[in-house]
Amino acid sequence: MLHALQVLTTVAVGVMVGVEFSVAFVMKRIFDALPEDSGQLGRAHGGRMLGAVMPVWYITSLVLVAVWAVAGRQHHGTGLVVTAGALLLLSVIMSVLLLVPINDRSKTWTPDNRPADWKEQVNRWDRLHYVRVAVIVAAFAVLVAALV
Known part of the structure; x- marks a missing residue:
């Protein structure tokens, strides 16, 4: 049972990392290359979706890591699992305090109602997202290390 939990948790966190990595390093460049207001509209749609x-994915991943830490507390690597959990908790806190407020505003923007500083807000979100990606990549790496 513990092995199934470890696999499920590692896959869930790994796929989440892949999605967020793609947002940071693939989708951003696609949106930035689109003509006129298409990039901003694409970001708004992505923000809503x-x-x-x-x-849900972040919280589920954090819960799975916590369950793994408790269920595997007598096994090798539990300290690494707890470290991964702390990193995922940090990513949730960063999200709620720093990224979600910007996303909540930007997902409603259109070319007609966006604020004058919309590009600065988008750039701030991107910079914070890079940090969040680094944190969840570290969490994923630590989870994988806990397996070996």
Whole structure:
């Protein structure tokens, strides 16, 4: 049972990392290359779509890591699992305090109603997202290390 939990948790966190990595390093460049207001509209749509899915994914991943830490507390690597959990908790806190407020604003923007500083807000979100990606990549790496 513990092995199944470890695999499920590692896959869930790994796929989440892949999605967030893609947002940071693939989708951003695609949106930035689109003509006129298409990139901003694409970001707004992405913010609505991923803004609905990712909170559940982040919390589920954190819960799975916590269950793994408790269920495997007598096994090798538990300290690494707890470290991964702390990193995922940090990513959730960063998200709620720093990224979600920007996303909540930007997902409603259109070319007609966006604020004058919309590009600065988008750039701030991107910079914070890079940090969050680094944190969840570290969490994933630590989880994988806990397996070996």
